[in-house]
Amino acid sequence: MHEVNEAAEDGAADLRSLLAFENTGLLRTLCAPADPGARVRTVTVGLDDLDTGPAGSGSLLLAVGAAPDAATVREAARRGARAVVLSHVPGEPGDPDDQVPPALLDAARETGVAVLARADGTGWGEIAALLRSALTYARAAAREPARDPFPDLGTASSLTALAARVAASVQGAVTIEDTGLRVLAHSPTRPGADPLRQSVVLQGRVPAWRVAELRRSGLLRRLWTSSEVLHRPASDQDPERLVVAVRDGRELLGSIWAAADSDAMAPDAARHLRHAAALAAPLLVRERLRESGETRQREAALRGLLHGLGDRRTHAWALGLPGDAPYAVAVAERERSGPDDDRSFDLLALEASAHPAGAVTLRDGDRMAMLLKGESRTASGAGAVHAAVRGLRETVASLPDPVTVRVGIGPTVPIERVDESYDRACLAVRALRVREVRAAAAGTPRPDRCAESTALGATVEVLRVLDAVRPVWDSGHSPVHDMIRADRAAGGELVRTLAAYFDSAGDVPEAARRLSLHPNSLRYRLRRVRERYGVDLDEPDTALLIALAVRVAAGQRGAAPC
Structure with missing residues (x-):
């Protein structure tokens, strides 16, 4: 059998995780697998090389030479494939027909096979190389390392685990950051941590004023050009700090910072940091690949749900969301005249994701959409959505006066109608703005800046009518x-x-x-x-x-x- 990648018996990778490594737009998921946890063992090129029945189970088939239609999907399923990549099919971006053929989707749903499309103009060799690398990477990530070259740091399968082990070895507080000084992992923060560390951990990045200070002092330039552990002495406000750059060959990946907590750091802290930088390099590469792929995949899926494009349940699968839960969309819009450094969207996203059922957010300039999930298969499934809405109201009400953010919430709907909830949430934001302008003109108290579309009554309906009337009026x-x-x-x-x-x-x-x-x-x-x-x-x-x-x-x- 002609295979792109051989697989061991237990060498399967989760299909969703596999696709998360794809961050270039070469593949598009048309229909999710029937099994949410579908796993792939091998990548096979061509139907003729796919073993029939159980022997082919776990294969991801590149349907080279086959028609991109329902018959190919059914034949791939008969031969045991878990997923199939077709050549360019209708429904790709830029096509006049923005709908994937219904017969193709029907075949995928009936057989339970995941169906993906290859971007037009992309070679099969490029797709094969991409999936081969992703499958190898996913397997490597799942395996325990055979030998740890630095046993004094122990084993670390994630950046968070590494940060905790390094902190214990250097006897200080540790953060691992990317090249943009964004915090990717940190050791547990003790009650007596210095204010700067608390700020960095809470905000998820080094504050702008601190970055400017590091540039002025020359420390940032020395960090990015040196392979040595750099020392920053303690000052009146800041404790002693050590920092080392993390590299893969000549490529700069990030940095590891260690700060003294209440006591001095270990005498050999610099040696531990050098060892940690070597351990962190593959973890940072994996984080970069996975994060960029997952971000693109999740954004595309959420945009598809919000705008009613593509198969809704496939988008839900890509987001890791159940297809039988109730959902509502909240849209936040920030006044452009507000402070440049306000963190209102961060607070709202944190509030939305804090409720038990969870939320998915998408930021786009001065607008942010939040997909709020209810509880699956329960009569009161919408209760979690209403709890999230209450939290959003409280957060908006607590924002300082110079910050103007309005939040509109659409109705609670099934996954197939999320775009309707999004449209209503957008109308609600506009209605809130209209009501606030009218209140200011009438000299009446300012109305709330967060409301559900159903509570805004005729104002939302008038806006909807005006949107429909506008093209008629213009002509x-x-x-x-x-x-x-x-x-x-x-x-x-x-x-x-x-x-x-x-x-x-x-x-x-x-x-x-x-x-x-x-x-x-x-x-x-x-x-x-x-x-x-x-x-x-x-x-x-x-x-x-x-x-x-x-x-x-x-x-x-x-x-x-x-």
Whole structure:
């Protein structure tokens, strides 16, 4: 049999973990396996080289020369394959048809085989090399090392375990960081830890002011250019520190920092750090590969769920989420005028992930989406979602005044309808902004900045209608269209006047107060509407059209759709 990689009897790797090493976009998961824990033992090229029945079980088949259709999937399943990679199929990004053929998905679901697609223009050799490396790496990660070259540090199968062992050897506190000074692992923090270490561990990275200080002192440059353990003496505020760069050959991977806790570090602490740097190199490489692949895979899956693209249950599988749980989407939007260093999204993500059922987050500039999961197979499965919502409300309410973050929550739905919950959450964020603008204009107390879409009533529905009306309005021609277009070109004063007039339900004194005008000045502007454009505000249909036009033209004061 022509195989890309030989496998031992117990050398299987979890398929989801295997795909996490793929961070280049060469493969796309079309349908998840029936078994969430499906394992792969070997990669096989071509149907003819795949043993029939149990002998082929555990194979990941590269369907070279086979048609990318349902028949190939069924034949691969008959021969025992766990997963099959097809050549380019409809539904790839950029295709006019954005739907994978239903017959192909039906065959995958019936047989339980995972189906992946090879990106157009990608060679089979490249795919084979990628999967061979990933399978080898996954096996190596699962095996215990045959020999530890540094027995005084013990064995360490993860960066966290290594940090703890190094801390015990150097008799200090240890952090392992990447080249961006982001904390990947740290030893347990003692109650008496210095404030800088507490800040670094809590924030997950070295603060910007500290990075600037390290640059000014030259320590950062010496760290990245030296293979020696560097010493930073204790000062009035900081304890003694040792640091060493972690390298793989000439490639810089990160660094290991050790700080004295309450007592001095061990006399041979530098030797332990040098040994730890050698042990950390393969762990950092593995972390980089896995993290980048998992990040890309999870982001693609979550985007697919939020926007209703592809097979929803396959996206849930890629995220490690059950397909039978209830879900709700929360969308947080941050005001661009807020402080550059505010950590409101970090707090919200932490709050969302803290509740027992968990959450998945996706950040995109000043917007963050949080997929909140309920409990599977329970009558009160939505209870966990509501608990998370309560926590989000409390977090938003606790944010400092200079930070403006609004959070809208969509309804609780099954996995197939997550995109509906996302759309409603986006509408809710816009509705919160509209209500806050109106409250400011009316001089009333500011409303809450976190709410479920169902609690925002007509405002959400009006926004949904306006989104549908906008293309129809843009293509129309009437005196009202001429008036709105001319005013927008001139700066939009009339649109703002009419918006205040309609928001005040035709109450001229109240509208004038909102505009800081004398009521007679407002009446004069309204008369100009009739005289200049021939538009009668008292005619019902005209009044309705103007009200819609003003809302569309104003764009709800910048509250744009998601």
